[in-house]
Amino acid sequence: MTTVAPLDRATWRICWIIVFGAFASGLDASVVTIGLDSISNDLGADLSVTQWVASGYLLALALSLPMTGWLARRFGAGRVWLVALAAFTVSSGLCAAAPDVVLLIAFRFLQGLAGGILIPAGQTVLGQQVGAARLGRVMATLGIAVSVAPAVGPLAGGLILHGLSWPWLFLINLPIGAVGLVLGLRYVPRGSRESTGGIDFVGLALIAAGLPLVLYTVTTWGDTGRLQVPILLPGLALLTWFVMRCLRHPRPLLDFSLYRNRLYRAASLAAAFNGALIFGSGIVVTLYFQLGRHLDFVGTGLSLLGFAGATAAIAPVTGRAVDRYGAAPVALVGAVLAVASTVPFAFLPVDAPGVVVQVLLAGFGASVALVSMPMGIAAYKTVEPSRLPDAAAQVTILLRVGGSLGGAVFAVLIAGRLPDVDTAFRLGFLAISVGAVGALGTAWLVRRAS
Numbered sequence: 001m002t003t004v005a006p007l008d009r010a011t012w013r014i015c016w017i018i019v020f021g022a023f024a025s026g027l028d029a030s031v032v033t034i035g036l037d038s039i040s041n042d043l044g045a046d047l048s049v050t051q052w053v054a055s056g057y058l059l060a061l062a063l064s065l066p067m068t069g070w071l072a073r074r075f076g077a078g079r080v081w082l083v084a085l086a087a088f089t090v091s092s093g094l095c096a097a098a099p100d101v102v103l104l105i106a107f108r109f110l111q112g113l114a115g116g117i118l119i120p121a122g123q124t125v126l127g128q129q130v131g132a133a134r135l136g137r138v139m140a141t142l143g144i145a146v147s148v149a150p151a152v153g154p155l156a157g158g159l160i161l162h163g164l165s166w167p168w169l170f171l172i173n174l175p176i177g178a179v180g181l182v183l184g185l186r187y188v189p190r191g192s193r194e195s196t197g198g199i200d201f202v203g204l205a206l207i208a209a210g211l212p213l214v215l216y217t218v219t220t221w222g223d224t225g226r227l228q229v230p231i232l233l234p235g236l237a238l239l240t241w242f243v244m245r246c247l248r249h250p251r252p253l254l255d256f257s258l259y260r261n262r263l264y265r266a267a268s269l270a271a272a273f274n275g276a277l278i279f280g281s282g283i284v285v286t287l288y289f290q291l292g293r294h295l296d297f298v299g300t301g302l303s304l305l306g307f308a309g310a311t312a313a314i315a316p317v318t319g320r321a322v323d324r325y326g327a328a329p330v331a332l333v334g335a336v337l338a339v340a341s342t343v344p345f346a347f348l349p350v351d352a353p354g355v356v357v358q359v360l361l362a363g364f365g366a367s368v369a370l371v372s373m374p375m376g377i378a379a380y381k382t383v384e385p386s387r388l389p390d391a392a393a394q395v396t397i398l399l400r401v402g403g404s405l406g407g408a409v410f411a412v413l414i415a416g417r418l419p420d421v422d423t424a425f426r427l428g429f430l431a432i433s434v435g436a437v438g439a440l441g442t443a444w445l446v447r448r449a450s
Helices: 009-043 052-075 078-099 102-130 132-163 173-187 201-224 229-249 256-260 260-292 297-303 305-327 327-347 354-383 386-416 421-449
Strands: none
Touching: 009 052, 009 078, 009 102, 009 132, 009 173, 009 201, 009 386, 052 078, 052 102, 052 201, 052 260, 078 102, 078 173, 078 327, 102 132, 102 386, 132 260, 132 305, 132 354, 201 229, 229 256, 256 260, 256 386, 260 327, 260 354, 260 386, 260 421, 297 305, 297 354, 305 327, 305 354, 327 354, 327 421, 354 386, 354 421, 386 421
16 A cells, blocks of 8 residues: 655646546537537538538547647647647637538537547646656546546537527537636646657558548447448558557657556556446447437436446545555456446346436446546556656557447447347346456456556
């Protein structure tokens, strides 16, 4: 057990400012999906075209992530975060004012480029501010925004569309971004500049093409149940070429030498697995309320508040526990709680009493914080502050890929059993329980590498 040093007020202030950007980015990724039908009707566009308002944002996130490490080293993580938040806020206003769907997709893509930078740049700012020994508490606080925002998104989107028009889905970002910018300009440290040389444009082109292709293929697999191999294989080939280039390049876009550290390797891969489990389970829970209990977006959002609230409540405890006891023991507790709170769903009918459902979901929400956050924190704790930009970018990419894969797998699993709703969701929750047992294994690997 390690003695936990307290955090000063200035550090907490920076932490909560960074949360503004993370929350806005996470909320926007889920809230806009609710309004695609309204956007189609208002702008006179086919839904297959309007879908790119959501898909383009996610692909832009994947495009900007690999650049974050180089940008943070070159200009300072704080400066990059401030510019990204400003760009995110301005592009949100442009999205709200878009007169047609083509411009909306273009502005949404710009918004995604900025949104993809916010979380890893913010993590770098916090990591360089507090050091490894106190990293757990600040990263867990940031994790509140990352975990809660997607759960709140359906509720926020449903409430907005109930009384307002679709542009307000974007306009809600303006006050969040404005407050974050005002406070950030005053309090967020700009970070140090390094002489990094020019960016590897060939490497950037490889991952900028390969990563979106892979993510698009995996995402559409979850939506349609069909795996588009002709798109997937070129994406995997480009990513393989990118990795080989980074291993040989004197100034690679992503520093894969970090994986020589056994603990970093185990923790980052465990974070990807847990990201797949958590994101995939979020798909199952959301569909459970929509298809199984026949709730609309507002009802689904209200039903998810207990889950999100438990995640938010336990996150600060998680961070402090990681700083005191280490990541693996905390994740082990979370995995056990995840099994205990999801196995009962495999034996309950979909119309089980609401109180029982909410108690189990609260337990699962708490387990999400205990399972998902420690592994990322463990990865960051292994690297020195100067290499945090690379670590943050790499772990975030793994989380995105893992989350997309997990979401697709669980969506296909449920869709294959419909319209037998009881069987579909019993199988879905049983799969979550099996995944939680797998999380026990990843925690053991991290503990063994420690």
